[in-house]
Amino acid sequence: MPDQDIAREREHARGRPLFEEWDDHLFKGAAEHYERGRLPYADGLADVLAAELALDGTGTLADLGCGPGTLARLLAGHFARTVAVDPDPDMIERGRELAATAGITTITWLTRPAERVSFEDGEIDMAVFGQSFHWMDRARVARDLRRALRTGGHLVHIADVKTERPTDGGIPRTEIDALVREYLGEVRRAGRTLLRQGTPGDEEEVLARTRFVGPRRIVVKGGGTLHRTVDDVVAEQYSMSFSVPHLFGEALPEFDARLRELLARHAVDGGFEVGRPDTDVRVWTNPPPA
Ligand SMILES: C[S@@+](CC[C@H](N)C(=O)[O-])C[C@H]1O[C@@H](n2cnc3c(N)ncnc32)[C@H](O)[C@@H]1O
Numbered sequence: 284m285p286d287q288d289i290a291r292e293r294e295h296a297r298g299r300p301l302f303e304e305w306d307d308h309l310f311k312g313a314a315e316h317y318e319r320g321r322l323p324y325a326d327g328l329a330d331v332l333a334a335e336l337a338l339d340g341t342g343t344l345a346d347l348g349c350g351p352g353t354l355a356r357l358l359a360g361h362f363a364r365t366v367a368v369d370p371d372p373d374m375i376e377r378g379r380e381l382a383a384t385a386g387i388t389t390i391t392w393l394t395r396p397a398e399r400v401s402f403e404d405g406e407i408d409m410a411v412f413g414q415s416f417h418w419m420d421r422a423r424v425a426r427d428l429r430r431a432l433r434t435g436g437h438l439v440h441i442a443d444v445k446t447e448r449p450t451d452g453g454i455p456r457t458e459i460d461a462l463v464r465e466y467l468g469e470v471r472r473a474g475r476t477l478l479r480q481g482t483p484g485d486e487e488e489v490l491a492r493t494r495f496v497g498p499r500r501i502v503v504k505g506g507g508t509l510h511r512t513v514d515d516v517v518a519e520q521y522s523m524s525f526s527v528p529h530l531f532g533e534a535l536p537e538f539d540a541r542l543r544e545l546l547a548r549h550a551v552d553g554g555f556e557v558g559r560p561d562t563d564v565r566v567w568t569n570p571p572p573a
Pocket residue numbers: 305309310321347348349350351352353354368369370371374395396397398412413414415418419420
């Protein structure tokens with residue numbers, strides 16, 4: 284691994300950002316696969332948030348690292364206005380299209396990193412991160428939100444509960460991982476760099492240091508199963524930062540054929556019955572300024 288990457292990994296351990304600047308290779312090409320590929324958050328998520336946080340259709344939501352507006356679209360009806368932010372232009376474009384199809388008109392889309400958004404003091408009532416905070420300069424974004432969120436406003440972190448996925452429906456994950464490593468190497472890829480230790484999970488420390496109050500944790504049960512076709516699982520693979528299509532270069536057609544062949548060999552009735560993951564919700568409250 285180049286020295287530069289080793290240095291970055293050391294900093295990562297100290298709560299530092301993974302990237303000094305947004306790396307436009309990170310999710311390049313993922314947008315078209317995202318909505319189909321990613322498993323949905325638990326069905327009850329919007330209702331649980333509305334009840335727990337007394338959402339009443341007023342105020343402003345910021346969805347930071349919105350991807351194709353997964354949470355912005357889900358929650359827009361609970362706010363007067365939503366600001367959806369992502370530096371990947373294709374994610375934003377896809378979000379716009381999906382919102383238009385759903386008749387949602389209250390979302391403003393911003394193509395930029397969360398670190399580059401300037402909100403007015405107290406402009407935001409709730410900020411939400413759906414599996415995106417770890418990519419950011421977390422200390423900086425948290426500091427900015429202490430000012431941008433109104434006092435008593437909420438910062439909400441949302442992720443799949445990966446360890447509680449009841450069944451993966453026979454998807455050959457170990458073989459898929461080995462196939463990806465065969466083409467992309469042993470160390471996890473991330474845009475133009477490598478991540479030896481994966482992404483940081485230090486949001487609780489970072490937010491404690493920034494003096495947010497919390498977290499309050501809620502787990503929304505997924506429940507039941509979803510039928511996933513071979514195409515769905517291929518889309519999931521290409522929606523992941525560590526195996527977005529461009530990383531395979533000219534070998535993409537060959538990788539694609541081998542992935543499909545592997546999945547077809549394990550599929551039952553053309554697919555997989557996958558347990559719906561639970562959704563992990565952690566809520567912090569913005570106290571009055573010190
Ligand atoms: C795993 S996707 C999550 C998308 C969506 N929030 C969801 O819950 O499905 C992570 C997203 O974070 C975005 N992202 C990465 N670095 C970012 C940054 N510095 N500021 C804002 N978004 C960023 C990526 O472009 C990507 O769309």
